[in-house]
Amino acid sequence: MSEDDIIYAVLLILGIAFGHFYRKINDADIKKVVGTIFGLVIVFYTSGIQSLHIFISFFVCFIIIKLDQRRCHLICFWFMMIYLLFFRMTGIIGLTSPGGHTNMIQMILTLKIIGFAFEKNTVVTKLIEAEKKGEKIGLTDCEKEIRNSSFFDIFHYCFNYIGLLTGPYFTYRTFYDYLYYPFYKHADCWIATMQKLAWVPLYATLFLITSYIWPSEYLHTTEFYESRSFIYRLFYVWPTFFIFRMRIYIGITLAESICINAGLGCYPKVLEAKCGHGPSTAITKEIVDSTEKHEYEFDTIESVDVMNVEKCWTFREAMKHWNKCVQYWLAMYVYKRFPSKKYRVMATMAVSAYWHGILPGHYFCILGPIVYLPVEDILLKVLKSDDPNTQKVFNIITWISKFFAFSYLGTAFVLRDVRKIWHYYGSVYHFGYFFWLALYLISMLFYMLKKKAQKRAPKDTDKKEN
Incomplete structure (x- = not known):
């Protein structure tokens, strides 16, 4: 460190x-x-x-x-x-x-x-x-x-x-609620903080072990590019992004714990508070007068839902659980207010990349989903089965694909400099982009064949009945 x-x-x-x-x-x-x-x-x-x-x-x-x-x-x-x-x-x-x-x-x-x-x-x-x-x-x-x-x-x-x-x-509204409503006084903020912090030793241990075995600095060495095989270089995106994730999890968990132990973002569950936004319903006098009777939660200040990021099957779903408070800001003040519906998503992701920094790695990483998400969307249409066991296998495939995409794009965020990014991607022959293009074309072909088979099925059934 x-x-x-x-x-x-x-x-x-x-x-x-x-x-x-x-x-x-x-x-x-x-x-x-x-x-x-x-x-x-x-x-x-x-x-x-x-x-x-x-x-x-x-x-x-x-x-x-x-x-x-x-x-x-x-x-x-x-x-x-x-x-x-x-x-x-x-x-x-x-x-x-x-x-x-x-x-x-x-x-x-x-x-x-x-x-x-x-x-x-x-x-x-x-x-x-x-x-x-x-x-x-x-x-x-x-x-x-x-x-x-x-x-x-x-x-x-x-x-x-x-x-x-x-x-x-x-929001300012959340800050105002914190100052003038007594909700946090009736919640066990210390227990909630300890429950949140309980995960930090695990994240820290995984971070230190992985950093020791696969240090991110190794990506910058001549030995990595001259002495290591293509498979090893391609594999290295996994530990690199894993280290990055653990680092983020530690920082964000500590930041959320500051809010929780202070009591900020604490609301009764009946108010259905949303991340970043705060209560979905009005705070009434009845709710304030009965503060002792309510259950409380801190969803307003939850930035990352770690468990859902790790275990959800798709890239699109994982994005919803990542940096949620910033995503709320982007949704409210960029996406919903951008004049062109056609370019809303691209504009929002561009603002996100710009806010994170001006280095090329920020754009390679944060704008990268524009390339990958259409691939995942068509892949999900193909990998769909009525058989539960087969669907489990398909889910595992999409989970692996999700984390490969995260890792491949996230490595650019770690490298940052355009020459280093291009040097690394060149050393693996830009595998990710060519792989996604091939996967998209193959999935599209299978999807078209699947649709044709579904259209023929009723006709075949009618012939058999006749």
């Missing part, structure tokens, strides 16, 4: 421990200040002078939100996306490149400040449309605060220590 990794892990663990005391603060105003002070300590410790990027981008967006409530969401979106590009290219133009921790804070800030601008625009638009119709509508307390938000309201939301370093993304 590098020094940055150790600092990252220590800060996350401190955040988890701090939550035990933080959730006991009852006064919302004090809670805001204490959480923000701890958040600012993290920012200055990890970023130093580079924290100027973080604060400059925040201040500009705050001014935009205050000056233009009708278009603040669009202006903030484009400003933050352009600033991300500048932020990541500072090394190229002769400035000091921000470190990895600063990059993560800037990425999360981008989601939060843009998300808040969209939330504010939604409230303002709701009022304007009602005014046009001559109607009077009542706003919830949260909507009133969003509409009349002060500098410090937004600042506390963006710089509270919870979710600051690596997420998960949560």
